[in-house]
Ligand code: NAD
């Protein structure tokens with residue numbers, strides 16, 4: 001039987017709680033589908049800082065690089081918020097993404113029929129939304145140089161960053177986005193700030209050039225401020241969105257709320273080759289950490305993306321997705337997606353119910 005090596009990075013806050021659920025789901029699906037997993041759990045983020053003094057230990061990166069795929073919970077927390085930049089949990093995550101060269105971050109936002117009432121938008125606006133944000137993940141203002149702190153001529157403190165994109169970075173994310181749109185509904189909206197920023201002017205120019213390779217995909221451009229507005233005005237107009245690192249970060253959190261909760265949104269980060277990195281789009285949620293309140297479904301769905309995009313195990317991925325729907329159909333809800341008349345459960349119980357659903361859901365033919 002096929003055997004895969006998976007590095008698990010639970011991280012901080014609710015990270016370990018949601019990773020435990022996803023790991024159990026992967027283990028069960030493996031036994032049912034004749035797959036074998038070897039898991040290696042490694043420290044990352046604040047947990048790694050406390051243990052080793054750095055947010056991404058060499059051993060953790062090495063294990064990730066040698067894996068077939070990597071599943072991450074979340075990192076960060078109050079305890080490390082005032083650390084110097086190179087000693088922040090978030091810096092470890094950026095080093096991991098850079099180290100694995102996973103430049104393409106796929107963040108699907110789908111309004112499940114079961115969760116229409118959990119959306120903060122009106123039913124008729126939210127119903128049927130199914131979009132994909134393709135976020136550039138290893139460039140832009142997150143990585144641009146120069147960056148840092150200094151002082152101006154008056155001795156006043158300055159903090160500065162640089163939004164910079166090279167043509168090849170735009171071209172490769174654009175190709176991923178066009179390929180993604182082609183497999184979906186053939187519509188791609190490129191989001192930028194080309195009315196103000198040079199990096200966005202180049203972005204728009206290169207995306208328009210790459211479009212000639214994909215005559216079957218309908219390309220449009222939108223400024224990011226308008227896109228933020230359009231996402232809550234009429235989200236159904238979007239199929240696939242491609243955008244830079246920071247706009248993608250912000251717009252995907254916004255898109256998540258259309259679906260009911262940030263606790264529902266998975267992601268896949270992919271490079272040209274090598275292991276993919278799979279993680280929920282949410283953070284470590286320190287406000288609810290350790291209270292068994294976290295919604296584990298974003299991480300369970302990230303495990304499904306790991307199976308599909310990371311390992312090519314489509315059937316196993318579909319079984320996990322079907323199990324999530326079945327669990328919701330049976331009325332189980334964590335607090336973030338709960339509404340009257342439904343069964344309010346914690347993270348662990350939600351995990352148990354997903355396992356039950358995996359067991360009982362008949363695999364798609
Ligand atoms: P967050 O996503 O952690 O939390 C925002 C809000 O959403 C909170 O109220 C939280 O309780 C809720 N929430 C998030 N995930 C949830 C879940 N699965 N179930 C139920 N509710 C959920 O964002 P934040 O509060 O801005 O950041 C907290 C920490 O996480 C910071 O240190 C930040 O840097 C870090 N962070 C990490 C990642 C990551 O690891 N990929 C992503 C975002 C933020």
Ligand code: IPM
Pocket residue numbers: 076090093094249281283
């Ligand atoms: C995310 C997070 C990260 C990001 C932080 C924690 C570095 O917000 O994964 O969306 O900004 O990319």
Ligand code: MN
Pocket residue numbers: 249250253281
């Ligand atoms: Mn984010």
